[in-house]
Amino acid sequence: MEIQIKLYGSSKMLSENETLLIKLPDNSNIGQLRSSLKQFIDENYSKSNLGNLPNSAAFFSDRNEIINDSYQLKNKELVSIIPPIGGG
Amino acid sequence: MSIHTALVKTEEQKISIEKAKKFIGSEEYGAESIFIGRVRNENSGKKVTAVTYDAHDQAVLKSFQSICNDAKKKFDSNVSIFLEHAKGYSPVGEISILIAIGSGHRDEAFKICRYILEEVKFQSPIWKKEHYADGKEEWLPGHSLRPKKEIK
Numbered sequence: 001m002e003i004q005i006k007l008y009g010s011s012k013m014l015s016e017n018e019t020l021l022i023k024l025p026d027n028s029n030i031g032q033l034r035s036s037l038k039q040f041i042d043e044n045y046s047k048s049n050l051g052n053l054p055n056s057a058a059f060f061s062d063r064n065e066i067i068n069d070s071y072q073l074k075n076k077e078l079v080s081i082i083p084p085i086g087g088g
Numbered sequence: 089m090s091i092h093t094a095l096v097k098t099e100e101q102k103i104s105i106e107k108a109k110k111f112i113g114s115e116e117y118g119a120e121s122i123f124i125g126r127v128r129n130e131n132s133g134k135k136v137t138a139v140t141y142d143a144h145d146q147a148v149l150k151s152f153q154s155i156c157n158d159a160k161k162k163f164d165s166n167v168s169i170f171l172e173h174a175k176g177y178s179p180v181g182e183i184s185i186l187i188a189i190g191s192g193h194r195d196e197a198f199k200i201c202r203y204i205l206e207e208v209k210f211q212s213p214i215w216k217k218e219h220y221a222d223g224k225e226e227w228l229p230g231h232s233l234r235p236k237k238e239i240k
Contacts, residue, residue: 008142008143008144008213008215009142009215009217009227009230010215010217010227012142013227055234055239055240056232056234056239057232057234058232058233058234058235060144060147060213064144064146064147064150066233066234066235068235068238069238080144082144082147082213082233083215083227083230084229084230084231084232084233085209085211085212085213085214085215085230085231085232085233086209086214086215086216086228086229086230086231087141087143087148087173087184087185087208087209087212087213087214087215087216088125088173088184088185088205088208088209088214
């Protein structure tokens with residue numbers, strides 16, 4: 001299955017596009033998405049300071065609500081990655 | 089007795105102090121409290137030239153409304169609240185956030201202003217990337233919204 005991650009904040013360093021496509025085993029959840037994202041960063045952005053992003057980020061559903069690690073993803077689903085925030 | 093919230097795209101317009109004053113102004117109010125946050129020229133010893141603010145627009149506006157409603161419930165329902173935050177590239181000196189409160193008395197005005205500022209920093213999905221005089225840039229660390237029990 002494929003998941004599109006809409007990028008915000010520091011996660012925008014992962015792609016020049018607004019979204020990042022991640023391939024996952026069927027019936028994956030947010031916890032597995034974190035693991036795949038960690039692997040993607042380790043393989044492609046090892047020199048960046050994004051190593052802890054998969055652990056520290058929250059994820060929003062398309063209804064703009066936080067989804068936890070057990071949330072079951074659907075093929076082609078769009079979720080937003082929410083790195084640690086700091087406005088003001 | 090009303091609430092105005094917005095994300096202001098900096099390439100299109102600037103946050104206006106006059107607009108905020110006009111919004112909260114009322115003969116019913118004996119107090120006005122205005123907080124203005126600006127992009128400053130230094131952070132941790134680095135010379136800053138600008139900040140780019142990124143935001144999850146829908147979630148930010150939802151959080152702004154929720155924070156303002158909570159503030160009214162917590163402190164005083166008979167107030168006017170103006171809250172705007174910048175989104176986009178903002179050079180040093182530009183306003184990043186403006187909170188203006190009109191209320192009957194000073195105590196509520198000060199408290200609500202401070203409450204909203206802290207809650208925006210704590211709840212609203214906004215990020216900032218600093219641009220430095222040496223040409224480098226950096227996304228700043230922040231507060232995680234991931235449920236605490238899940239963080240390893």
